[in-house]
Amino acid sequence: MLKDTVYKLIRLVLGLFICALGIVFSINANLGLAPWDVLHQGISNHVGITIGTASIIIGITIVLANVLLGENIGWGTIINIxxxxxxxxxxxxxxxxxxxxxILNGILMIIISMTLMGFGMAMYMGCGLGSGPRDGMMVALQKRTNKPVSIVRGSMEVGALTVGYLLGGKVGIGTVINAFVLGYFIKIVFRICKLDSSKIKHRFIVDDIKYIKSLSIKGNRELADVQDSISE
Incomplete structure (x- = not known):
């Protein structure tokens, strides 16, 4: 049990590092960022913080919104942020x-970025420790609005892109490539890794809380039984 948990945590962190590396490739391609990274860069430029710190702040905000919308989160979600x-x-x-x-080098770097993102996502999602904050919000909004996932996710991307652009985030051909091609790269990588994201069973923080409570109740019962046997 412990060995399996340690393995999952190492795989999770490595997968997230690969995702971060992919994002930096996209940033340094200098052709425009993916929609959410446009938002992160816009906040970074406008407020005077690093783009990574902006990403953390947005992630925390989204997770809090997910909790208010009734979605469960996993330890992997927190570590992700x-x-x-x-x-x-x-x-x-x-x-x-x-x-x-x-432009040629930039496009090559974006291709590398999307490939790294695909493998990074396959590694951390395969751990089953909770999805990313944006995926959780997508599910929560889809449940609330009863709109197709494509419309919900598309609206989220457009919203992030618009706000990021207004705050000074860089938009360009790289933004278009990420918006329309990244999904296909992820799909191909998932097939290579033989990962079906729809069949992943995530373990949420609430599951661990219930497990700890069950152990506590069991321990109290066993203690009570021992005390009863002594008194008899």
């Missing part, structure tokens, strides 16, 4: 990923 933003800042500060100075 904290790790991706932190990893992004560390990768950018280390200058591990070079900046592109041409």
């Amino acid at each position: 904290l790790c991706i933003g932190t990893f992004m800042d560390l990768i950018i500060a280390s200058k591990l990923v070079p900046s592109s100075n041409s």
Whole structure:
């Protein structure tokens, strides 16, 4: 049990690092960011914080909204928020990923970005420790509005893109590529990894709370039985 949990946590963190690396490739491609990263960059530029910190703040806000909407969250959701933003800042500060100075190099970097995002998502989602905050909000809004997932997710992306653009986030051909092509890359990578996201059974924080409560109740009952046997 412990060994399996440690394995999942290592896989989760590694997957999130790969996702963060993919995001930085997209940023340094200098052709425009994915919709949510446009928002993160816009907040970063407008408020004067790092783009990773902006990502963490938006993630926390979305998770709080998900809880209010009645959605369960997992430990992986919390780790997702904290790790991706932190990893992004560390990768950018280390200058591990070079900046592109041409359209051709930029497009190549975006392709690398989308590929890394696909493998990173496959690694962390396969752990079954909870989905990302935006996926959770998508599900919550779909339940509340009874609208198709495509409309709900599309509205979320357009909303993030619009606010990010108004705040000074960079929009360009890379934004269009990410918006229309990233999903196909993720689908291909999931097939390569033989991962069916619809069949993943996530373990939520509420499940662990119930488990701990059940152990506590069981322990109290066993203690009561021992005390009864002693008194007899």
